[in-house]
Amino acid sequence: MIAKVEPLTPARSLRGPFDYLLAGALEAVGVGAMLVVPFGNRRLLGVVVDVAEESDLPPERLAEPLAALEANVPPDLVRLGLWVAREYVSTPARGLALVLPPGTGTGSGRRMAARRSLAASITEPGRRALEGGVRLGERQQAALEALRERPRRVSALVRDTGCDHGGLRRLEKRGLVILEQALEEARRPVLRGVGAVGAVRGLTKAQRDALGEVVRRMDAPDGGDRRLLLRGVTGSGKTEVYLRAVAAALDRGWSAIVLVPEIALTPQTASRFVQRFGDSVAVLHSRLSARERYDEWSRLRSGEARVCVGPRSAVFAPLTALGLIVVDEEHDGSYKQEGDPRYDARHVAERRAEVCGAVLLAGSATPRPESVLRYERVELRERIDSRGLPPVELVGMAGVSGPLHERTRDALDEVRRREEKAIVLLNRRGWSNYLSCAECGRVWECPNCDVTLVLHRAAGRMSCHHCGHAEPVPCSCPDCGSVSVSRRGLGTEQLGAELERLVDPLPVLRLDADTAPGGGIARALERFDAAPAGVLVGTQMVAKGHDFPDVTLGVVLDADATLRFPDFRAEERTFALVAQLAGRSGRGSRGGKVVVQALDPQARALRHAARHDSEGFVAGELERRAALGYPPHGNLIRVVCSSHEPGPETAAADAVRRLIDAPGVVVLGPAPLFRLKARERAQLVVKAADRAAGIAAVRAAVESVSSSAEHRGASYAVDVDPQ
Numbered sequence: 001m002i003a004k005v006e007p008l009t010p011a012r013s014l015r016g017p018f019d020y021l022l023a024g025a026l027e028a029v030g031v032g033a034m035l036v037v038p039f040g041n042r043r044l045l046g047v048v049v050d051v052a053e054e055s056d057l058p059p060e061r062l063a064e065p066l067a068a069l070e071a072n073v074p075p076d077l078v079r080l081g082l083w084v085a086r087e088y089v090s091t092p093a094r095g096l097a098l099v100l101p102p103g104t105g106t107g108s109g110r111r112m113a114a115r116r117s118l119a120a121s122i123t124e125p126g127r128r129a130l131e132g133g134v135r136l137g138e139r140q141q142a143a144l145e146a147l148r149e150r151p152r153r154v155s156a157l158v159r160d161t162g163c164d165h166g167g168l169r170r171l172e173k174r175g176l177v178i179l180e181q182a183l184e185e186a187r188r189p190v191l192r193g194v195g196a197v198g199a200v201r202g203l204t205k206a207q208r209d210a211l212g213e214v215v216r217r218m219d220a221p222d223g224g225d226r227r228l229l230l231r232g233v234t235g236s237g238k239t240e241v242y243l244r245a246v247a248a249a250l251d252r253g254w255s256a257i258v259l260v261p262e263i264a265l266t267p268q269t270a271s272r273f274v275q276r277f278g279d280s281v282a283v284l285h286s287r288l289s290a291r292e293r294y295d296e297w298s299r300l301r302s303g304e305a306r307v308c309v310g311p312r313s314a315v316f317a318p319l320t321a322l323g324l325i326v327v328d329e330e331h332d333g334s335y336k337q338e339g340d341p342r343y344d345a346r347h348v349a350e351r352r353a354e355v356c357g358a359v360l361l362a363g364s365a366t367p368r369p370e371s372v373l374r375y376e377r378v379e380l381r382e383r384i385d386s387r388g389l390p391p392v393e394l395v396g397m398a399g400v401s402g403p404l405h406e407r408t409r410d411a412l413d414e415v416r417r418r419e420e421k422a423i424v425l426l427n428r429r430g431w432s433n434y435l436s437c438a439e440c441g442r443v444w445e446c447p448n449c450d451v452t453l454v455l456h457r458a459a460g461r462m463s464c465h466h467c468g469h470a471e472p473v474p475c476s477c478p479d480c481g482s483v484s485v486s487r488r489g490l491g492t493e494q495l496g497a498e499l500e501r502l503v504d505p506l507p508v509l510r511l512d513a514d515t516a517p518g519g520g521i522a523r524a525l526e527r528f529d530a531a532p533a534g535v536l537v538g539t540q541m542v543a544k545g546h547d548f549p550d551v552t553l554g555v556v557l558d559a560d561a562t563l564r565f566p567d568f569r570a571e572e573r574t575f576a577l578v579a580q581l582a583g584r585s586g587r588g589s590r591g592g593k594v595v596v597q598a599l600d601p602q603a604r605a606l607r608h609a610a611r612h613d614s615e616g617f618v619a620g621e622l623e624r625r626a627a628l629g630y631p632p633h634g635n636l637i638r639v640v641c642s643s644h645e646p647g648p649e650t651a652a653a654d655a656v657r658r659l660i661d662a663p664g665v666v667v668l669g670p671a672p673l674f675r676l677k678a679r680e681r682a683q684l685v686v687k688a689a690d691r692a693a694g695i696a697a698v699r700a701a702v703e704s705v706s707s708s709a710e711h712r713g714a715s716y717a718v719d720v721d722p723q
């Protein structure tokens with residue numbers, strides 16, 4: 001037999017698959033096997049993507065693989081990885097790296113393997129020995145007792161009973177225990193930042209109906225559309241529907257994937273799945289060690305775990321007989337991967353579900369126009385216990401001095417007096433977002449990127465939020481020598497200090513990328529949850545799906561800042577941010593309200609968000625996009641060419657543009673982008689009515705230009721469905 005092997009190398013130019021001859025012990029490997037193969041005078045790790053009877057090459061030119069790794073990948077995941085590579089204009093190796101066991105991918109160093117250790121179990125004669133009549137040392141007796149329930153690791157047994165290895169060996173000789181090398185139980189990592197979660201008894205009528213629609217799709221005959229959008233206002237009990245849907249899949253002998261935005265931010269959701277399904281859940285989150293990640297992967301691969309909960313990469317969980325994929329908070333931007341391959345887990349989930357006949361259940365209070373247009377829908381229109389959605393007041397900031405409107409101050413003061421809780425959102429971290437010289441107008445900018453440096457006062461420096469460059473805070477202007485340097489624009493750090501004065505003595509907790517490292521997110525959420533009263537202030541992190549029942553006030557500052565970006569998704573993002581933050585308020589018996597500050601409170605996205613009107617917002621958005629040919633009424637592909645020196649990036653972009661030639665495909669640009677990480681950039685935006693045709697045209701053009709000697713100075717990044 002011949003194995004077609006795709007080598008896992010980061011090199012774009014090395015494209016397989018290459019043929020290898022299977023013989024001897026490796027005769028029977030199939031698609032998904034991971035092989036060490038000779039390649040020229042190197043050895044490479046590769047994945048078998050196909051097997052065939054014969055090769056086009058003469059037998060004497062075929063090499064044999066050197067070895068096979070212990071782990072392998074389900075064949076349908078191999079196909080999914082290759083599909084991602086094509087769909088997102090990447091390489092097969094990078095597509096496959098997504099579906100391999102953690103720690104294998106392209107160019108990784110030490111490889112993980114299953115952990116084995118010596119384990120002891122009791123025999124039948126051993127059990128009888130415990131009933132008496134057999135002479136046993138005290139410690140041997142203790143060891144046998146400990147093994148009565150279940151087999152144990154020898155190291156743990158020695159520690160707990162004091163019976164040493166010699167003692168255990170003597171028990172083995174007498175036939176009372178068996179000692180053997182066994183696969184170690186994967187250790188279950190713990191989720192932090194989780195309070196107790198109440199059990200839910202019965203479902204509401206709306207939840208029952210929604211679940212009914214899910215189950216109907218599970219049991220529908222082959223070939224039907226199994227995609228479903230669950231639009232449910234914030235606090236309507238969507239998670240409970242997901243839980244029951246997963247239970248229904250398990251009942252049918254199937255497995256399930258639950259995608260969630262970022263587990264560190266909303267540990268509650270993941271922990272509800274663990275509470276409900278116990279050890280059959282594997283949770284993949286970013287704070288796992290490489291070893292824990294590998295262990296969870298192995299538990300899924302072996303079938304020990306049948307449910308995978310995790311962020312976007314969990315869409316590649318090695319589960320077989322998949323019956324359901326849930327996408328929680330489907331509007332969330334974190335489903336899109338930023339590095340190559342720039343895949344969108346929502347799109348991959350749709351593909352995976354379709355290929356294996358699984359139900360796709362996407363849920364949100366603020367679903368994307370794409371999903372509203374394309375999926376059938378069920379609705380949860382009311383909050384649990386018929387609690388109303390909080391009233392939202394829009395206030396204009398024109399002519400207001402200081403960061404807070406009078407209405408906002410009053411509302412915060414009320415929270416202070418009544419000892420309640422508030423969440424305040426400002427989507428800008430740092431102290432102030434730029435420094436300028438009051439004399440000559442100099443603005444401090446990043447030397448690598450064309451953006452201003454942000455002042456972080458506690459850290460005592462100014463830093464670039466794009467490349468990480470940092471420098472000390474200046475005392476004077478290097479251009480004119482003036483010492484009057486003014487701090488402009490407000491960030492979460494300064495706002496936090498301002499709020500501390502305002503709501504004193506209530507605690508103010510900050511949640512943003514600066515406070516996140518080292519478990520800072522979990523700590524802030526735990527403390528806010530446990531405090532009887534207080535304020536949580538931060539970036540969009542505070543608007544995620546937290547369920548704090550006692551928050552009575554939500555505040556958004558500079559809500560239309562996001563609208564000032566030249567991006568067709570700006571309105572969608574603004575709407576979701578404000579509506580989601582509003583959804584954090586008034587979940588408990590005390591009710592709640594929301595104040596939204598904006599320069600233009602009449603903006604369409606804000607007016608709809610203030611009415612919690614996702615339906616109306618999306619209808620208008622779809623109309624606008626249809627007129628412009630934007631998604632979902634058309635496809636966008638972004639090509640960014642970059643180079644170290646100015647010049648090659650624009651020349652390369654021009655060349656790509658000239659080569660893209662397909663009916664129904666329009667290319668805009670090249671347009672210059674701001675310098676980033678010391679690279680000059682030029683961008684093309686490709687609009688295509690037909691997705692496959694657009695992707696194929698871009699791939700052909702980029703491959704041709706990137707392999708030409710003329711444009712060697714440029715690099716290329718292709719982003720299908722840019723966010």
Ligand code: ADP
Pocket residue numbers: 198199200201202203204207232233234235236237238239240384547
């Ligand atoms: P969503 O995800 O739609 O924002 P959640 O799933 O967080 O809403 O549910 C909001 C709250 O309502 C949670 O505290 C949850 O435990 C509770 N809940 C959900 N379903 C029910 C039910 N049928 N009966 C009582 N409480 C429920």
Ligand code: ZN
Pocket residue numbers: 437438439440441442477478479480481482
């Ligand atoms: Zn100056």
Ligand code: ZN
Pocket residue numbers: 446447448449464465466467468469677
């Ligand atoms: Zn920078």
